[in-house]
Every structure is written in C-alpha cells, then in structure tokens.
Amino acid sequence: MLENKNTKLTPIENIGEFELIDQLTKNFSIENPSSIIGIGDDACAIDFKKNLSVISTDLLIEGVHFDLSYVPLKHLGYKAVIANLSDIYSMNAKPTQITLSLAISNRFPVEALEEFYDGIKAACAKYKVDLVGGDTTSSTKGMVISITVIGQTNHKKISKRNGAQANDLLVVSGDLGGAYAGLQILEREKAVFKVNPKVQPDLDSYTYSIGRQLKPEARKDVFELLDELKITPKAMIDISDGLSSETLHLCKASSLGCHLYEQKIPIDHEVIKICEEFKINPTTAALNGGEDYELLMALSQSDYDKIKNHPYLTVIGHFTDSETGAKLITGLNQQIELIAQGWNPISKAN
C-alpha cells in the first residue's frame, strides 16, 4: 500500500487539520483562469463567464470500492480523479477543477496521505485541472474519498443521455473488458500471496490489463477529437459499470431500443487471453466488467464518414425504436435481450 519504506512515519495526530491540508496541498498550482478562489476559503469560486458549469461527484469507500492490499495509494489517488473526469468528458465538457474530501483512520501516517496526494497531483497535472477545495477529517474505519469535479461546456455542445434517436450509430471509444481482466489477475495474485508470500508474481504478460485496472485514463483525447471533427454526440455516457448497463441507460433515457453487435465489440487480444485463462467469455467481460472509462455515444449517421476507421472509435451497433428492445446480436445472428449485470455496490452491501 505505502511505497515510502522509511520507518520513521508521522502519525496524523501529530499534525493539526489545517497544517495537514497546507502540507498536502502546497505543491498544487492553479492553472485555469476560471479558478478565482482555491483552497483556503469557505468555498472555491469559479468564473466560467457565459458558459455552463457541469458538476459530478463520487464517493469511494475502502473495502467496497478499493482494496489497499493491491492498490498503491498513489494509483488510488490518480484513479479516483480519473473516474470523476470521465463523467465530465461524457457530458462533452472540459473538466477544470476538483474538490477532494478525505476521511482517514489513524492507521494512515502522514506519508501515506502524501503518496495519495501525489497521485491526485499527477492526474491534476496531466488533465490540467485545479484542486480548489475540500475537507480532511478522520474516520472510525478505513479511508473514505469524496471527489467533486467541475467542468465547463455550452448549451450547444453538452451531451446528455437522452438525445439519441432511432438509427443513430452506437459508438464506443477504445476497447473494453481490460480493467475487469486486470482485476482478475490482481485478485489471483493476492490469493497466491496469502498462501505463499515468497512467490514473486510474474505479471509481465498482463501489463495492459493491470494498467487498465490500476492506472486508467479518461478519454480527454476523444473529447478533443470530437471537437476537432465538429461532432456533438447526440447522447453520451462513460463506461464505468460495463457496456450493457451503460447502453441500457442511453436506451432508457432516450426511450429507444438498440442492436449491439457482439462481434464488433472492441476487445484487446491480451484481455481475450486472460479470459481464456479464467474461462470467462470475453464478451461477458466487456458487457459486465466495469471501470474501463471509455465513452459510449450516439452519433448521427451523417457523422459516419468523419469517424470511420478512426483508431479511437468503433461503431458497435445502432439505436432502434423502443418496441424492438435492447438486443445483443451474436456472431450466429441470434438476438439476446441485453441485461445490466454490471457491478452494483448496493446489492454488494454487507
């Protein structure tokens, strides 16, 4: 969990709340002219002039959303930001600020928090977003992370979930199932480590999938590509709970059905290999595995020429009227009802 192997660690009780926040945030700089007031006041202030503010928030609980036995704190900080940025890109908006609230039990020394903030900072720097506020407090158990991300767009560009129409193309960025495959590998290694801590895991042939799980990226490049190609998706969502769940969200919000072609779903060859090892159908990994943070969108057929053969985007189906329902069309041309079996943190409650 902690990469700092120094044995002199600083208990958080040794440092006051305000000093702790000062220490953790001192190396963050403000890059966006819209960030008028940052950390250190009762609230941050943002000036988007005439533009819309787009805001999304996420709550992550240790033991439910992340497992520190195989997630380094720096990666956790990075990924927590990415998951939120992805929600803003999925509105066809540009993320510009985040606030971070953190609750921690006293098992975390200050150095652990510094590593976590290093990950936050790396994500802020890469995506050019400013940390402008938050809260640091104690928890009775484990770590709790709450991130709110603020972005900007305008009325003409914003992509909601409900704007798709029948015959629109169903298009996805990147490839799917990688984060899920990476998680299978990490969970297996954790189990092996428990039995024999001396075994050195050989993870070299799984680097793509483990990377997708531990250090995912948000599709800033796709957001910028759409802008460059002058494409405004008629509806868009990010894939955090699996392709089937997100496709159904678009269908429901737009009151449509769809045809999703199994053979068109983009899946990396390493993911297929891992699925074979674990005896999982790769389509199942893509449909129900979460955390890929790809963008799923409805594009007008008239935009097809602009995107065809682009390496970032794959047409995987089209929308239909609602009576057709949401269908997966298999390689054998069978129609199967699409069902959301994505990860549900409520039903997983214990």
Next chain:
Amino acid sequence: MLENKNTKLTPIENIGEFELIDQLTKNFSIENPSSIIGIGDDACAIDFKKNLSVISTDLLIEGVHFDLSYVPLKHLGYKAVIANLSDIYSMNAKPTQITLSLAISNRFPVEALEEFYDGIKAACAKYKVDLVGGDTTSSTKGMVISITVIGQTNHKKISKRNGAQANDLLVVSGDLGGAYAGLQILEREKAVFKVNPKVQPDLDSYTYSIGRQLKPEARKDVFELLDELKITPKAMIDISDGLSSETLHLCKASSLGCHLYEQKIPIDHEVIKICEEFKINPTTAALNGGEDYELLMALSQSDYDKIKNHPYLTVIGHFTDSETGAKLITGLNQQIELIAQGWNPISKAN
C-alpha cells in the same frame, strides 16, 4: 434514530441502486432556473450566465461527526445541508444547488434512508436549493455523507477571508455557544438513558439549545439583510468550529490582529444557565463550541450606522494591525491571547 416504527422494514439489498435513487429523490422538484440538468445524468449542469459559481463540500462520518443514538435521521439530513449552505452564505453568495453522496451499511433499511432524505428535502425546500446529483453506495461500517453545495454571486459581492483591514469592525450574527450547550444536554441524557432506559428526559427548559444542536439554521436572513442594506462584508466566514478559531482564520488570511471584547459576545440566557449547570464558562462555550453556523464578518466603520442596534448583528470588536496579535479583552480589561481550541476532527482521530 428511526422514527418510522413500522415493523416491516425493507432491506436495501431488496432494491437496486438506480431504483433506490429514483425512490428517494422522486419528490424533489427543481426550483432554480439555473438548474439545467439534475439527477439522472453523468453530471448536473448549471447556468449562472455571467455570475461566479461558488462551491463547497463537506464529508460527514458516523461516529466522528454525528451520533445516531440521539440524532434523528431527518434532523441529520437537515443539518448536513445547513452546514454546507452556511459556507456559501459566508462567501456572500446565494446557494442554489446541492449534490448528495451517501454510503450506508446494511443496518439501514430503505425507510431509514427515506427519513434522511425527508430532512434533506425540508432543508432544500426552506432554502430554495435544488438537489441535482449524487451517488448512493454501500459502506462497510456506518453512514458516510458527502454534500457539495453550489451557489452564485458576482465579483463585486463575493466576501473572502482575506479582505479585512485594520480598524474594520468585527461583527457576528445571532448568538453563540447554543449548539455546544445543546450537545452537553444530549450527551447527559444519553448517559442517563444507558443506565436507566425508563427515565423520560425532561428537556423542556433546554429547547433553544437542543434546537441549535439538532436543527440549526443557516443565516439566509443575514445574507439578505446585508444585500438590502447594501453592505458587502470586507471578509466573512461562518462559525462552524467556534468563535476563536474563525476569528483567527480571518486575522491570518488578512494578516491582521484584533481586539475581541468578551462582554460583547452575544450569548443566550438559556445557554448561560446550562453553562452554570455544567460548570462551564459561557465565554469558553462561545469561543470554542462549534456548529453555531452564525456569520462572522469584517465591516467597514462607515457601515456602522446601517447596522447599529440591528437585532441580527452585534459588533464584538475590531481588527488591528498584525503586531498587536489577536486578543480577547476580558471584562476586567485584561488582554488574553486568542487561541483556537475548536473541535479538531483530525486530533480526535482514533
């Protein structure tokens, strides 16, 4: 904790995440024209036209920030919103939207969440703010609440912490120490109840203080009064951690000292009575007791005539240059260094 005494309670596992959110939020309406997209998309969208967005966020952990053995869930929801709205008023801004993220362990049935949301709804209705987003998930232990509140103001009106100048008046709204006094009563009754659950508490003579603890209000009226009187505070903060801590924040941010007159601090007679019972100095309760959610501000001397004798506002001192330091002037005209002893959730960590 739960006011619904119906014995048929619904376990949260019986209901999916999205259905749960639908059910809990179905009675919330959108009132502000700036709320462009609310619950149900990847992010909310807000249109403040040319105005500034002001954003604040808070994380509340069961067992650290609240105790469900004496706080009814409806009150908890109400108070969680109030604490955040107060941060927005303290920027001299008008709160307009909130997002709510909630993590709960499976000891909470759906009915408990409905009561919590009833409190959220009551606060939203009273303060005319819209619930526009959030997240509902499970926790491994207890309840975690994260609220982000969004408000609007403009460059001319916004009050930061750092705008005070020497000789400005130090002015506070309402009275102080009430929430702290109420907490003493509730903790005593909890201890009595543990020993003998049949004892009916007699809380009638403590209603003001218990109300201040369990159902505080944010000073919307003071925000509106300042607007009416055409006063822009040169600096402002809300009192969540006690008068001394917040006064020191204003002094530090503005690089000033201050004289704070003990005998001018407004304290309700019931609070004085409770302090006598508990052998606490009422000044200590006002200086170090938190959660009063009053506004503390620096006003120009030229604004004095507008506010003198106004029942909402009391002049309790003035700012001085930084070399003087921050001093409490006692009734005997002694100068005592002002020290922040407010509640510190980090040092309280366990």
